[in-house]
Amino acid sequence: MISLWMWWYGYVTVRLRGPGLERLLNKMAELDIVLHKVERPTVDVMLARLKVKDFRRLRPLLWDSQISVSILDKHGAPFFFGKFRHRTFLAIGLLVSLALMAYLSNFIWFIEVSGGESIPTEALKEVVADLGLRSGVARSVVQPRLIEGVLLKQFPTLAWAQVKMKGTRLEIVLTERDQPQGEYTGPGNLYAAQDGVVTEVFVLRGTAKVRVSDTVRQGDLLVSGEYYDAHGRKQSGAAQGVVKARVWYEGVGEAALTRWEPIYTGKSHRQYLVTIGSIKIPLGRSAPKETHIPSEREWQLSLGRAMVPLRLTEINYREVEYQKVSVPRQEAERIALQLAWESLLRQGVEREQVREERQRVDFLADGDGIRVTVQVEVLGDIGLFRTH
Amino acid sequence: MGPALKQNLKRKVAHTLDLPSEVLLDQATIHLMGDAEVHIVNHKGLVGYTRDCIKTRSIQGMIEVMGSNLEIVSFSSSEIRISGKIRQVMLT
Numbered sequence: 001m002i003s004l005w006m007w008w009y010g011y012v013t014v015r016l017r018g019p020g021l022e023r024l025l026n027k028m029a030e031l032d033i034v035l036h037k038v039e040r041p042t043v044d045v046m047l048a049r050l051k052v053k054d055f056r057r058l059r060p061l062l063w064d065s066q067i068s069v070s071i072l073d074k075h076g077a078p079f080f081f082g083k084f085r086h087r088t089f090l091a092i093g094l095l096v097s098l099a100l101m102a103y104l105s106n107f108i109w110f111i112e113v114s115g116g117e118s119i120p121t122e123a124l125k126e127v128v129a130d131l132g133l134r135s136g137v138a139r140s141v142v143q144p145r146l147i148e149g150v151l152l153k154q155f156p157t158l159a160w161a162q163v164k165m166k167g168t169r170l171e172i173v174l175t176e177r178d179q180p181q182g183e184y185t186g187p188g189n190l191y192a193a194q195d196g197v198v199t200e201v202f203v204l205r206g207t208a209k210v211r212v213s214d215t216v217r218q219g220d221l222l223v224s225g226e227y228y229d230a231h232g233r234k235q236s237g238a239a240q241g242v243v244k245a246r247v248w249y250e251g252v253g254e255a256a257l258t259r260w261e262p263i264y265t266g267k268s269h270r271q272y273l274v275t276i277g278s279i280k281i282p283l284g285r286s287a288p289k290e291t292h293i294p295s296e297r298e299w300q301l302s303l304g305r306a307m308v309p310l311r312l313t314e315i316n317y318r319e320v321e322y323q324k325v326s327v328p329r330q331e332a333e334r335i336a337l338q339l340a341w342e343s344l345l346r347q348g349v350e351r352e353q354v355r356e357e358r359q360r361v362d363f364l365a366d367g368d369g370i371r372v373t374v375q376v377e378v379l380g381d382i383g384l385f386r387t388h
Numbered sequence: 389m390g391p392a393l394k395q396n397l398k399r400k401v402a403h404t405l406d407l408p409s410e411v412l413l414d415q416a417t418i419h420l421m422g423d424a425e426v427h428i429v430n431h432k433g434l435v436g437y438t439r440d441c442i443k444t445r446s447i448q449g450m451i452e453v454m455g456s457n458l459e460i461v462s463f464s465s466s467e468i469r470i471s472g473k474i475r476q477v478m479l480t
Binding site (some may be wrong): 021022025026029030032034035036037038039040043046048 | 433434435436437438439459460461462463464465
């Protein structure tokens with residue numbers, strides 16, 4: 001292992017050629033010359049790394065031997081900085097750009113907001129701008145806790161706000177409160193949200209208009225908001241209660257009995273993409289997606305904690321040929337069943353509420369697919385409040 | 389005083405004073421790190437170096453490190469660090 005210290009003082013890779021190399025190594029050790037990464041590619045050749053100052057002490061040892069020495073490579077700080085001796089402006093340019101990058105990384109250049117979808121962007125921008133938060137503001141001026149407090153105060157729908165600084169990027173993460181549901185605002189009735197057979201009626205306010213085992217259609221009146229109080233007077237209020245019913249849902253899913261699978265041909269093609277801010281510069285040509293499957297690797301340039309808006313993406317396009325393969329019936333059925341259940345879940349069915357489930361499997365007319373129909377019976381509250 | 393007598397005397401002194409014998413007797417110490425690295429301290433010189441075998445002298449005799457892809461990581465007057473796939477360390 002070459003230490004950083006050695007790199008700082010500079011070291012050379014030397015090739016020693018001749019007979020009795022072990023003896024020479026022992027002589028060098030006697031002079032306290034330390035060798036690193038000693039390799040023995042052939043019997044009469046040895047490669048070793050040693051400090052520059054030790055190399056100068058090596059010459060006298062070779063006078064009375066048949067060993068020749070040559071420098072293969074020079075490494076370390078003295079050689080690295082030596083390159084700049086005759087390229088003053090390159091060195092100055094490098095230093096200036098490093099200093100500029102270090103200086104610019106002290107500012108916020110990107111502001112990202114996540115969450116808080118219902119809050120108008122313009123209103124949010126206005127509030128943060130009033131707090132002095134804009135692209136180009138110094139990191140030291142930004143007070144995350146203050147901004148969080150003001151955001152929570154200005155937007156009462158927010159439950160939580162967090163301001164995070166990551167290098168030159170500032171992230172505002174917002175979380176909104178869940179809106180209270182089912183609030184009764186004025187006089188109204190409970191109507192059937194869907195067709196079903198009533199199994200339970202529980203009225204908190206109003207008059208029940210259906211009984212257990214009644215069949216109701218969507219939109220039928222279930223509980224009226226009108227009722228008579230303790231003095232026998234007719235009142236009109238917001239109907240409240242629970243009307244549970246057995247409801248049926250149907251979900252259909254279809255799956256093919258054949259599919260096209262990609263087979264890699266072994267040929268591949270690479271393209272590079274340099275992204276500077278929002279500008280993307282492609283290096284090399286892309287390949288058609290119909291015959292190639294791309295995979296990406298990304299490298300983001302960063303200076304310590306500071307993110308620099310420079311990214312390199314390598315896109316590897318692997319050529320494929322599509323081959324038709326048959327899908328086992330069980331697998332097709334499983335896929336179709338999954339799709340049928342996804343359809344049921346989209347209709348609002350919850351698996352825990354299902355009392356009965358029926359499945360039917362049919363082949364499609366063209367014989368190339370399968371259809372699964374799932375019918376479920378669910379027990380649920382079908383009451384939907386609507387004002388007059 | 390002969391060298392054997394001198395060594396014997398040094399051993400007795402080290403034992404009586406409870407001193408580490410490798411310091412007083414100049415004995416070689418071999419540290420084996422798994423099967424990937426060997427450190428030999430207090431060696432008396434390199435005798436042979438190939439990718440399969442590295443031989444060094446010590447006061448106790450010849451130390452042979454055998455294996456494959458052997459490489460001297462560092463070499464100084466007092467210490468040799470060897471890396472590679474170590475199969476056998478022998479004192480002959």
